[in-house]
Structure formats: C-alpha cells, structure tokens
C-alpha cells in the first residue's frame with residue numbers, strides 16, 4: 001500500500017527552467033567488502049554540489065557483486081541516505097539501532113559525532129539496486145548525537161501528476177506534498193520520479209540551491225539537452241531560473257536532488273567529513289581509541 005496524498009497536490013509552475021551545466025559519467029569502483037558500485041558524485045564535485053558529498057549507484061543481478069556487503073565501519077560529521085530500489089539489506093550500529101532496508105525503503109542516518117555500523121545483504125541471490133547519498137552537516141551540527149530512521153516504502157509520500165509522473169518524496173516537498181524527512185540548514189530535496197512515455201514534470205528549486213539529476217532508466221530532456229541512462233546532469237544555477245522542467249520521451253526513472261549549500265570548508269578522510277584537518281585527526285584518534293562505540297551509549 002502506498003501513502004495516498006491525492007487531492008492535496010498543488011501543481012508547480014516553473015517560468016524559467018534551469019539548463020544542464022555538465023553531464024557526468026560515474027566511475028566504477030568497489031567499497032566495503034568488494035561491493036561493486038558506480039560513484040556518480042565524486043570528491044571533485046563536493047564544492048560544486050555542496051551540501052552533497054557523495055552519490056553511489058549500485059545495481060546488479062550478480063550476488064558476487066554485493067554479497068560481502070559493508071562490514072563494521074565508522075562515520076562522523078554528515079548524514080547517509082540509502083534508498084533501496086530492490087533488495088534487502090540489514091543495518092546495525094553502535095547506537096543500538098537495527099533495521100531491515102528493503103524494496104522502496106529509505107534509511108536516513110545522521111552519523112553526527114560518530115557511529116560504527118554494518119550494512120549487510122540479507123539475500124543470497126536476486127537483484128540489489130539503489131543509491132547511497134552523503135549529505136553534509138553544518139559545522140555546528142557535526143558533533144551532534146547520532147540519529148537514525150528507517151522509512152518503509154509504504155511510508156514514503158507518493159503522488160501521480162495528471163501528466164503521468166509518479167513522484168516519491170523522500171525529502172523536502174514537491175507539489176505541496178511534504179517528504180519523509182526535512183532538514184532546516186541544508187533543505188534537501190530528494191525525489192524519485194517515474195515518467196510515463198511523453199510525460200513532463202516541473203519542480204520549483206530556489207536559484208541558490210545546488211541541484212542534479214541521475215537517470216537510471218530511459219532518458220530525459222532538460223531544456224535542449226538529452227540526459228541518457230546512467231548519467232548525472234548538474235543543473236545550472238541560473239539566478240533567473242525558478243526551477244527545472246524535465247521531459248521523458250520514453251518510460252523513464254530518475255532521481256532529482258537539490259539542497260542549500262553550507263559554504264563551509266570541507267575536510268574529508270574516508271568516512272570522516274569535518275571542516276579542518278585537526279578535526280579529521282581528532283576523528284581518527286577517537287575512532288582508534290574506541291570512543292565512537294562508547295560515545296553513543
């Protein structure tokens with residue numbers, strides 16, 4: 001069953017759409033215990049796409065590409081958002097949280113001052129497909145207490161436009177429908193869009209927010225630019241634009257992500273993202289001294 005919000009949809013009108021500034025092809029890599037994935041938002045794009053730090057896409061029918069999962073590892077200073085399109089993944093962390101992430105569900109974890117967690121597949125065959133997004137925390141929130149929420153698929157607000165676009169609102173708001181998660185400082189918008197053939201979709205986005213789309217089925221048109229499957233399109237920050245208009249000539253699925261930049265220094269060392277090298281050094285020391293596990297109990 002899907003959370004129904006029909007009847008409360010407000011059509012969004014975009015007078016001037018953003019265009020595509022740049023198309024990005026992801027980089028094939030592996031992480032955790034040999035999980036194959038495509039890193040779409042890499043470290044070199046962190047300033048341009050502030051407050052987002054990373055986007056990984058994974059999608060495979062081969063168990064050997066995912067079976068190792070992500071055994072115990074730490075995070076500090078940001079939030080991880082895992083959106084599972086297909087598959088089952090078990091999460092456990094040092095704050096005592098445990099949850100099962102499956103088809104259409106979202107796991108939102110605020111690492112804050114430190115979490116050690118594992119993300120392990122709970123299937124031995126079949127398809128595993130989804131995304132992991134890293135969202136930065138403002139300097140003053142980096143050492144906040146860890147927080148975690150599992151959002152089952154049925155609890156992700158969803159609506160369908162007259163034009164034939166089904167919209168799943170993971171974060172932020174679209175057409176008057178509030179998403180599952182809201183954040184004041186970064187104001188993340190995270191939509192999963194399913195287009196019927198020939199459908200268009202308009203989304204209001206403040207001009208100062210950084211925004212991108214990633215197409216995972218079919219293809220999109222943004223202004224005069226085609227965005228093929230498995231491409232990210234960084235949307236231009238045109239001060240005259242009030243949003244974006246997307247069009248699909250064939251059945252298409254894409255995620256649209258936007259957020260308010262923090263404009264703070266970014267210092268990253270693996271799973272730690274702070275503002276200075278001194279804070280990174282401290283994070284490594286705290287982790288090695290076992291202070292992540294105890295900091296949350």
Ligand code: FE
Pocket residue numbers: 070073075080117119
């Ligand atoms: Fe992790």
